[in-house]
Amino acid sequence: MNWFDFTLKLKKFPLTEAKQQLKQIQEIPEEEYAAFLENKKQEILAYHKENNPFYQALLKDKKVTKWQELPILTKKDLQQPLEKRLSEEYSISNVYINKTSGSSGHPFVFAKDKFSHALTWAVIMNRFGWFGIDFNSSYQARFYGIPLDKLGYYKERLKDWLATRYRFAIFNLNDEKLEGFLTLFKKKKFDYLNGYTSSIVLFAKYLQRKNLILKDICPSLKVCMVTSEMLFEKDKQLLEKHIGVPVVNEYGASELDLIAFQNPAGEWTLNHDTLFIEVVDEDGKTLPNGIEGRLIITSLYNKAHPFIRYEIGDVGVLDEKSTAKKPILKSLIGRTSDVAHLPSGKVVPGLTFYYVTKSIIEENSIVNEFVIHQLAKDKFKILYVAEADLSQQKFKEIIKAVETYLEPQLIVELERVPILKRTKGGKLKQFESFI
Structure with a gap:
């Protein structure tokens, strides 16, 4: 049984419809894609201007005649009760709700309508599929945090079981714990690793000290996906050598979507399936490809909550060879706040x-x-x-x-x-x- 798909559908996330929508988006020809993006931008803007009191107030008294004149939304703007930020046809009871990690210094609660959240998962599953990973059958070695209270801990373990993954708790990564990780890799047939960069790098350093290659110990491994923290080239080389499989760099934000994902050719492709991503200067004006600037992102499908020209807090550069359908992130320099x-x-x-x-x-x-x-x-x-x-x-x-x-x-x-x-x-x- 496809347990991962089943758990999403059980929560009333329309995954089948989302996968169909994503397929239609990806079939749009390159020469028509810029016009498609422009239409989606104007659609989501018109929706929130008409249906979202929070966004209406944000635009009040502002003369906006073109996209670049829209205000840039910051995390600080969103630090008010969620009920005040939802669009009129949505409520706490009919949306997906989560909160950001607070790593930027401005944590907040956000919402997505259920179709938008299903589309997020459709994109993630699509990208992981580039490397032969199927969320319903591939076994994941998950390097993430886990709640330490009993109820939260077992709830997360149950979710992991349904999602075909095993979670390695990463709060204490001394040699004794890492030896325990290694023992599990000897016993279980993991297909891939996924988790925070620093934790997987620390495990690779342990393997290096032991002069071991994880692929030799766990031959079923295919790939390693790292996320949420900077991946330096030297660390990538270490991972490739001592994990023994290709290393894929993922970049996302819980309130938005998967933002960028390294493709099999090694390019960090941005997600223009469900997002519109700009690189802008200090005045909010779009910069040419190849020039460093602030990353500003619009969620094209989230009707429950506006993320229009939203400042993620990162600085990056678009590759000069980027196109509307295939934008490429040349480099991610770091957070503007750090x-x-x-x-x-x-x-x-x-x-x-x-x-x-x-x-x-x-x-x-x-x-x-x-x-x-x-x-x-x-x-x-x-x-x-x-x-x-x-x-x-x-x-x-x-x-x-x-x-x-x-x-x-x-x-x-x-x-x-x-x-x-x-x-x-x-x-x-x-x-x-x-x-």
């Missing part, structure tokens, strides 16, 4: 600091993982998990790199900790500013 403000007035993405430090720290195999906190404009703390303290020589190398790539006279502290704090969902925030 920036480091330096004493000179320089503002840099926080991941720049993380990346510079990472290149030095990870030459030393004793370090399993680390995060960086900015405590003041000139002060940073590196929290790391390792078998032993970093040497003074390694510390000097970090200081030198920081001076070279950022600026001199910054204060850097090191603190070795037994475990790094993750979000309730299990994500690891690699850079965080406290100023």
